[in-house]
Amino acid sequence: xxxxxxxxxxxxxxxxxxxxxxxxxxxxxxxxxxxxxxxxxxxxxxxxxxxxxxxxxxxxxxxxxxxxxxxxxxxxxxxxxxxxxxxxxxxxxxxxxxxxxxxxxxxxxxxxxxxxxxxxxxxxxxxxxxxxxxxxxxxxxxxxxxxxxxxxxxxxxxxxxxxxxxxxxxxxxxxxxxxxxxxxxxxxxxxxxxxxxxxxxxxxxxxxxxxxxxxxxxxxxxxxxxxxxxxxxxxxxxxxxxxxxxxxxxxxxxxxxxxxxxxxxxxxxxxxxxxxxxxxxxxxxxxxxxxxxxxxxxxxxxxxxxxxxxxxxxxxxxxxxxxxxxxxxxxxxxxxxxxxxxxxxxxxxxxxxxxxxxxxxxxxxxxxxx
Numbered sequence: 001x002x003x004x005x006x007x008x009x010x011x012x013x014x015x016x017x018x019x020x021x022x023x024x025x026x027x028x029x030x031x032x033x034x035x036x037x038x039x040x041x042x043x044x045x046x047x048x049x050x051x052x053x054x055x056x057x058x059x060x061x062x063x064x065x066x067x068x069x070x071x072x073x074x075x076x077x078x079x080x081x082x083x084x085x086x087x088x089x090x091x092x093x094x095x096x097x098x099x100x101x102x103x104x105x106x107x108x109x110x111x112x113x114x115x116x117x118x119x120x121x122x123x124x125x126x127x128x129x130x131x132x133x134x135x136x137x138x139x140x141x142x143x144x145x146x147x148x149x150x151x152x153x154x155x156x157x158x159x160x161x162x163x164x165x166x167x168x169x170x171x172x173x174x175x176x177x178x179x180x181x182x183x184x185x186x187x188x189x190x191x192x193x194x195x196x197x198x199x200x201x202x203x204x205x206x207x208x209x210x211x212x213x214x215x216x217x218x219x220x221x222x223x224x225x226x227x228x229x230x231x232x233x234x235x236x237x238x239x240x241x242x243x244x245x246x247x248x249x250x251x252x253x254x255x256x257x258x259x260x261x262x263x264x265x266x267x268x269x270x271x272x273x274x275x276x277x278x279x280x281x282x283x284x285x286x287x288x289x290x291x292x293x294x295x296x297x298x299x300x301x302x303x304x305x306x307x308x309x310x311x312x313x314x315x316x317x318x319x320x321x322x323x324x325x326x327x328x329x330x331x332x333x334x335x336x337x338x339x340x341x342x343x344x345x346x347x348x349x350x351x352x353x354x355x356x357x358x359x360x361x362x363x364x365x366x367x368x369x370x
Contacts, residue, residue, distance in 0.1 A: 001325040002032045004068030005050075006061055007039040010075045012283035014042025014306035015313065017072040017093065018321075022314040024053030031325050034058045034068055043310040065089075070325060074313065075300055076103055087111035088347070090329055092321060094118055094133075097344055098245045098358040099272040107345045108361075113329050118270075119243040119352060120320060120342040127242060128338070129320070131178050132312035134267075136302040138182025138238065141265045142190065144296050145171070145234040148263050148287055154294055156261030158233045161191030168192045169233040174220065174249055174274065176203045179238030179267045181211075187234075188212050195228055225249075230257050237266045237274040243344070244354030245272040252276050252290070260292035269297040334370050343369075 003026055005018050016039050018026075023033045033055035037047060047057050058064050065071065065084035073093035077085065079102070085091060087110060095116040097104045107114050117129035127134075142160070149155035149169065162168030171187045173180045176198035187194045188211060196211070197220040198204050204217040211217070218224060229235060229250065239246055246268040255277065268274040269281075277290045280299045287296050302309035320339060324332045333340040344352040349364035356363035 001069045001328075002034060002067055003321070003325060004058075004064040004071045005033065005035040005039050005055070006064055006071060006073055007036040008042070008074050008303075009061075009078055009080070010300060010303075013075055013300050013303040015074045015300075015303050015310045016040040016043050016045065016306075017074050017313070018318070019043075019310060019314045020045055020049040020053040020055070022318045022321075023050055023055045025318065026322065026325065027054035029322060029326060032056070034064050036061055036064050040310070043306040045310070070321075072317075072321065074303075074310075076100060077106075079106075082106040082110070085110050085112050088113060090115065090324065092117070092317075092324065094130075094270070095344055096270040097352070097355045098243060099270065101359055104345065104350070104355060104359060104361070108348050108350065111348045112345070113347065114345040115324070115329070115339065115342040116243070116344045116352070117317065117342070119344060119354075120338050121242060122338055127240075129313075129316050130240075132316050133302045133309065134178035134238075134240075135182050136305060136309055136312065137267050138179040138236075139186050140301050140304065141179070141183045141236050141238075141267055142171070142186035142234075144286070144301075145187075145236070145263055145265055146190070148294055148296060149233065149261070151261075153287065154261065154289055155263060156233060156259060158261075160187065160234075170228075170231050171195070171234045171236065172197065172228055172232045173236045173238060174225075175238035175240065175268075176200065176207050176217070177238060177240060179240070180236070181207065183236045183238060183267075184211060184215055188215050192234075197225060229254065230259070233259065233262050235262070235264050237264065237268050237278075239268050239274045240271065242354065243352050245358050246274040248274060248276045250275045250277075255291040255293045258293055261294070263294040263296060266295070266297045267301065269299050273297060330370055333366065340366055340370075
């Protein structure tokens with residue numbers, strides 16, 4: 001199979017879908033690797049490293065699209081790429097289609113095979129390709145909170161960990177999954193007073209066992225949450241319904257009850273955001289203010305630490321990419337339920353229920369294609 005590695009074009013997105021070492025392993029399995037010129041530069045990987053590992057450097061993205069059987073991206077295709085995707089071409093990347101109607105329509109129209117990193121799922125419900133990026137985003141969320149609480153950015157001027165004689169910041173984390181536990185580790189390590197909310201009692205029990213004494217676990221319900229959000233200096237939104245839109249947990253009216261200069265960090269923004277006032281931002285312009293509350297809603301947070309993110313992402317995606325390339329997408333899905341769960345749009349049909357329900361588009365069972 002011919003595998004295309006593209007240079008990311010989303011603003012300030014410096015990750016690349018595969019390291020040179022990953023490209024080398026694909027080559028050893030008999031596949032041809034096309035790497036767009038400077039695809040890895042933002043992550044610290046030069047073209048010469050890809051060439052040394054057996055990849056061919058291609059000058060322009062359009063030529064990669066024209067020749068490749070499978071396109072590997074990090075972020076979702078952007079409008080200038082829609083018409084470059086061919087019928088029956090495999091697109092293997094983060095898609096987050098439930099928040100992207102125009103992209104969904106474009107992928108239906110071009111008849112491509114679209115396998116989403118974020119919906120590949122193990123039997124235990126875990127999301128192995130989303131997990132490393134969620135780990136990074138969770139940890140980064142506290143870095144960003146600490147920075148934007150500074151008064152120079154319009155924050156409340158609270159130091160996350162406080163100092164002797166002055167209380168630390170109160171950090172609320174909504175969602176006790178991968179984002180939540182990693183955010184909590186960082187916030188607790190800095191000395192904040194941390195509350196994690198979740199709806200899963202077993203998850204709360206686990207978190208209660210493993211987290212330090214400055215972290216408290218609470219069942220999420222609107223009444224319980226209302227008691228705490230008014231006191232928060234930072235709220236991290238880390239809820240996830242795989243492949244579907246995130247629920248709205250904080251409304252515009254609720255902002256008026258929060259402390260001025262506090263900050264909302266919406267790590268769920270790829271799936272539409274979990275705060276009513278959330279809208280996607282970029283690393284260039286990461287924050288905005290609504291009713292005195294700072295919002296940070298960067299949709300590609302791990303792109304700011306591109307080298308770490310690229311290496312972690314390749315570690316996770318490479319086994320699946322190899323299986324798809326070695327077997328073809330149909331056989332890979334028949335033999336591996338995890339890959340089958342990644343099928344979002346196949347040959348013009350929506351094959352993931354969360355996407356179908358988000359836009360009221362007809363759903364087709366993936367088994368009908370296999």
